[in-house]
Amino acid sequence: MCRNGAQSTDDIVDTLDVSKRRARETILESTRISLTEEISDKETYATTSVGERFIEAVEASGWEKVSSILQTHSPHYGAFLSLFEDGNTIEPNAALELLEDQSEFTSYEYNETSLDVIGAWAQRLGAIQRNAFDGTFYPVEESDVPPNFPYVLLSVADCLEESAGVNLKKRYLSIPELREHTCERLSCDRSTFDDALRTLAQQNIGRIELSGAPIDTGAKEARYGLKTIELADSDGDLVTTDQSSEQVMRGVEQLGKQYYYLAVYDRDLQFNNNGD
Numbered sequence: 001m002c003r004n005g006a007q008s009t010d011d012i013v014d015t016l017d018v019s020k021r022r023a024r025e026t027i028l029e030s031t032r033i034s035l036t037e038e039i040s041d042k043e044t045y046a047t048t049s050v051g052e053r054f055i056e057a058v059e060a061s062g063w064e065k066v067s068s069i070l071q072t073h074s075p076h077y078g079a080f081l082s083l084f085e086d087g088n089t090i091e092p093n094a095a096l097e098l099l100e101d102q103s104e105f106t107s108y109e110y111n112e113t114s115l116d117v118i119g120a121w122a123q124r125l126g127a128i129q130r131n132a133f134d135g136t137f138y139p140v141e142e143s144d145v146p147p148n149f150p151y152v153l154l155s156v157a158d159c160l161e162e163s164a165g166v167n168l169k170k171r172y173l174s175i176p177e178l179r180e181h182t183c184e185r186l187s188c189d190r191s192t193f194d195d196a197l198r199t200l201a202q203q204n205i206g207r208i209e210l211s212g213a214p215i216d217t218g219a220k221e222a223r224y225g226l227k228t229i230e231l232a233d234s235d236g237d238l239v240t241t242d243q244s245s246e247q248v249m250r251g252v253e254q255l256g257k258q259y260y261y262l263a264v265y266d267r268d269l270q271f272n273n274n275g276d
Contacts, residue, residue, distance in 0.1 A: 006044040033073040061231060067125035075108055080118045081127055084139040089184060092135050095119075123227040129189065131180045132222040132249075142188040145196040149186070150269040153200070156181045157264060172211050172261035176222070176249045194252050197262075199273055201254065207266035210252065210259035222249055 007015075012023045027045055030036045035051035038044070047055070050073060057065040070077045083090055083098055090098070092115060099110040119137060122128045130137050146152075157173050159181070179193050186193075201210050230240060251260035 006039050006046045008044045012045075033070070035073070059231075063125045063229065064127075067122070067127045070121070070125075071127075075106075076110070076114065076118055077121065079103065079108070080115075080122060084128060084137070087139055087141060087187060089136055089138040092119075092137070095137060120227045124229040126189075129183060130224055130227075131184050132224045132226070133177060133180055135224055136184060138184050139187055140189050142186055143192065145186055145188055145192060145273060147271065147273070149196050149273070150200060150271045152185055153178065153182055153197075154264065154267055154269075156185065157262070172263050175210075175251055175260055175262055178262060196273060197252055198254050200269065200271055203271060204266075204269050207264070207269055209263045209265065210254065211261035211263065212251075212257050212259050 009020065009023050009027060012018075012027065013020050016023065016026075018026075027036065030051070031038060031045065034048055035054055036045045037048050039046055050069065054066065054069050057063075057069065067081075071081050072078065079099055079102055080095070082102075083095055092112075096110060096112065096115050099115070103110060119128070119130060122137075123130055126140065128137050128139050156178055160173055160177055175197070178197075179190055182188075183190055183193050197210075201208060251258040253259075
């Protein structure tokens with residue numbers, strides 16, 4: 001709202017319909033990360049040039065640009081994303097320890113709550129993903145899967161079968177579980193995995209099978225839901241966020257049908273993901 005001219009704390013309280021304390025927290029945080037600035041001696045606030053770029057990116061649903069602005073101007077968010085510069089996959093406890101070490105001689109502090117908040121925003125903005133089953137953070141770097149996608153998929157399937165016990169091997173493997181662990185290994189997003197699995201199934205009829213059986217209570221095994229963000233109206237005045245385990249546990253859709261399980265009968269799989 002400061003975009004439309006300088007606004008006082010009371011103006012922000014009235015417009016956002018929040019408490020004065022909440023308004024002050026919002027003002028101080030947006031000022032801290034250079035989105036707004038205080039007008040001298042007037043106790044009013046206006047949008048900075050950084051804030052203007054931020055708003056324009058939000059209105060255009062340019063979440064990558066939003067993430068880039070926050071990475072530059074928010075010390076906490078920037079420090080968190082720096083953990084993944086080398087393509088690292090990091091468990092939550094390790095991430096927290098690294099952040100605490102980095103901030104030892106600064107005024108910044110981290111705890112499990114702040115890690116969850118920062119991690120959630122990084123997920124919403126598409127900078128990272130989080131394995132819904134074990135909570136591991138990992139960067140999303142690949143826009144397509146590599147040619148060895150079948151071998152990675154089979155390796156993940158083998159690990160999932162081993163985790164079930166020698167005498168309890170699963171004939172059908174959960175696609176949601178395969179998706180989460182394969183995306184983590186390949187640093188690819190979930191929709192890319194789905195496209196690749198559909199292609200693999202089409203090119204290997206008889207070797208692998210997608211099953212349309214309804215998903216079972218295994219959905220409850222997912223500890224973390226997907227974090228999403230979108231504009232709630234066409235004017236871009238309201239941004240909504242969401243968390244849903246249903247999205248994590250969705251199957252793969254093919255020809256209007258949902259498939260939740262995968263069975264492998266022949267490991268000699270063909271894969272051409274170039275659309276030739």
